[in-house]
Amino acid sequence: MSTTGPPHDPESFAAHHARLRRRQTLRNVAIGAVALVVLWGAARVGEVDPAQFWAGFPRLGNYISDILPVIRLEHFGADVSEWMWGLDRWLALILDTLVIAVLGTALGGALALSGSFFAARNLAPYEWLGAIARRIHEIGRTVPEIVYALIFVYAFGIGPFAGVLAIILHTWGALGKLTAEANENIDMRPVEAAYACGCNWATSMRLAAFPQIAPNFLSYALFRLEINVRAASVLGIVGAGGIGQELYLAIRRFEYTDVSAILLLLIILVAIIDITSEHLRHMVIGRGAEVRA
Amino acid sequence: MTRRPALAPELRDDLLRERPRLFGPTPGDWALRAAAGLVILAVLGFSLWRVDATPERIAEGIGRLGFLLQFMWPPTAGGELWRLVMALLETLAIALIGTVAAAVASYPIGFLGARNILRMRLLRLPLRRALDVIRGVDVLIFALIFVAAVGLGPFAGILAVAVNDVGNFSKLFAEAIENTDDGPAEGAAASGCSRLETIRFAIVPQVMPVILSHILYFFERNVRAASIIGIVGAGGIGFELSERIRGNYWDEAAFIILMLLVTVMVIDRISHRLRLRIIGR
Known part of the structure; x- marks a missing residue:
């Protein structure tokens, strides 16, 4: 960055602006790339497998429905006391x-x-x-x-x-x-x-x-x-x-x-x-x- | 030297009638304090009795703790340094992916939970109560449940960390969004921005530093959580740590604890620096 601030005539201002934009884009791309590489490495180490993830979803749903108690309105008290035995x-x-x-x-x-x-x-x-x-x-x-x-x-x-x-x-x-x-x-x-x-x-x-x-x-x-x-x-x-x-x-x-x-x-x-x-x-x-x- | 005469008794009584606490706590105050003290003592006494904290037990335990410390010295990797380093990397990976996944998932939820975005109380309050419930359950319990549901391994750990933190992040993000200045949002709306554009250009820039600093802070916390699940x-x-302790390999357990200590301290320092920079201090 120049220490005198942005130039005043429109042309060099536009050039200056473009330079700054380029630098910013470059920096963002670099940060994004590093983040992607780190995340990819972490996913490898953490054994993240999209297939397993999608397979796990229904199992998770099943698990949640399994742990929920059966409570029917007609014998509410009996069901609750069985649940809380x-x-x-x-x-x-x-x-x-x-x-x-x-x-x-x-x-x-x-x-x-x-x-x-x-x-x-x-x-x-x-x-x-x-x-x-x-x-x-x-x-x-x-x-x-x-x-x-x-x-x-x-x-x-x-x-x-x-x-x-x-x-x-x-x-x-x-x-x-x-x-x-x-x-x-x-x-x-x-x-x-x-x-x-x-x-x-x-x-x-x-x-x-x-x-x-x-x-x-x-x-x-x-x-x-x-x-x-x-x-x-x-x-x-x-x-x-x-x-x-x-x-x-x-x-x-x-x-x-x-x-x-x-x-x-x-x-x-x-x-x-x-x-x-x-x-x-x-x-x-x-x-x-x-x-x- | 003569002592100054004490306050005239009538004057003193008058003053006391007007300001009972002028010369210190009243007898009523003392009674209240004594009662509070007794209640606290009773609670502590009952608790100590309940956990069976007898002096013999403490003395015996401290003796055994001394032995343990002897067994722990010198700490050694037991020839498995590489394996331990990989396990530590796995811990860091779980924390990183869990935190990032939770943050991505919580970003929209946070907006829905914020008072100034979603104005319908009937939708917002149940959402926030549900998040409270998620936050009320320890990450280790989530880990247990996910291990039972999707099997052993780091994937269950990632899910546990992520789900637990969706509760934390959504609440914190929602609070950050509620704490934004209304001025920019009004300005954006006045210059013809749609609702979504207002959020993008007036609210997101205000909350981004706060959100990033929360994410870093929870990454620190999650490294700790991921090291125990x-x-x-x-x-x-x-896993390595609890196996060493269950198998009485105390020198190797000590080595793992030291590895953890150093890792957590280094990450805390780095993250602390980054957070200060992000908030701009």
């Missing part, structure tokens, strides 16, 4: 799922909150401590819950306790990073005032930094709870408690209507938590302020 |  056990497992999510969010949130003051660049008592805290958060949120769960099931035995620990670690990392970023954006004057009054580091954080991020932190934590309910619903697949195991078994054993029954209960749980949490978040932080997924 | 047989490196 395991309701008591499923509700207990759904409760487990909720417990895993709540406990994981609460304890992971507590760790994240305390860690965030170390991880914030403007508040860290020592630089090296801040670096360590940031690394812990990074590893915590990079490893998926289910991988932690695989490991913890070995160490702590099968059951929801391993799931709670898995959720705690991941929540610690994810929430710790977000809260540390909130901490980095606070007004530093109250913190300086607290130091000037002779507060030590911990007291300054409690009295000057925490009140500034408390609404943000609460809203992040509630949002995390919504995510964790979804995460906790699959931990059972690796034996870490909750409804996941039952769903896994139902799908593996082709107990079709059980699949849809459990899915329905799960969707209801997620919906209740989402609506409650959204309501609370709006109360905490006011409408319009949304947290990114 | 192998646990249920939907392709990618998760």
Whole structure:
């Protein structure tokens, strides 16, 4: 591009314009070609086969119609109770799922909150401590819950306790990073005032930094709870408690209507938590302020 | 030094009648706080009891975790480095195709879900509720279902990632479209554009950067998702990882986890940079 801007006489302006257009077209073609090559390579590695895709479609339709229960209007009650034959056990497992999510969010949130003051660049008592805290958060949120769960099931035995620990670690990392970023954006004057009054580091954080991020932190934590309910619903697949195991078994054993029954209960749980949490978040932080997924 | 006299009692009572919280929380506030604290403690206590978190169990587990960490050192590929790299590539391929497919499918759905495009509430709201349901189900459950429906392999994984993200993308795209400035659309309509032309020339240019940045962000997320769906047989490196853990090859499991960590961190950094550039900061 010329530094003097486009020329003023019509002919050279047209030439200039054509040159720019050509360059842009060339760039778009190049980007498109690279994208196509990458996608083609990915499709090869991912074994994408259009024939399989079209063959899979009707099978998918069949599967969906298989898992749906037969419910006739004339004996509606009997059909529903047959569909929901395991309701008591499923509700207990759904409760487990909720417990895993709540406990994981609460304890992971507590760790994240305390860690965030170390991880914030403007508040860290020592630089090296801040670096360590940031690394812990990074590893915590990079490893998926289910991988932690695989490991913890070995160490702590099968059951929801391993799931709670898995959720705690991941929540610690994810929430710790977000809260540390909130901490980095606070007004530093109250913190300086607290130091000037002779507060030590911990007291300054409690009295000057925490009140500034408390609404943000609460809203992040509630949002995390919504995510964790979804995460906790699959931990059972690796034996870490909750409804996941039952769903896994139902799908593996082709107990079709059980699949849809459990899915329905799960969707209801997620919906209740989402609506409650959204309501609370709006109360905490006011409408319009949304947290990114 | 003499202390300043305290506030006259009558004045204090007057002030308190007018502003009960002037000198701090009222007894009622304290009661409310205590009740809230008790409820929280009760919920946590019940939860801890429910998951059977006894101190012995924690101590025992931490001991075993120490052993595991010893077994994990040093991490090794177990002579199968090439195979693991291919599995990792498969994970990336699943994430990439799943994200692109979901984005392409969600683009029109997003417009239909936006308040300023589709004005019929009766059509729009059921669409958005259906998308909420899709978003409520974890990608691993979709993977399980697709493995049962179309068989083992990365294809099931791609479908799982794509379907799950249609729910996410459509909602985010619809919100981005609703957040556009009405001015350009009015201008385009006033200069004689049809409805479709208005969308193309007044709304699409506004939402494109937002949409691209969402796509990149979800690609990051999907790399993570695609790295675990192998646990249920939907392709990618998760299969290798869960096999190593089930077979007690902890040093190889540690190697795979490290591979994943590095890959995810590199992709996050690149994508973060790109997103900042797209949004233009």
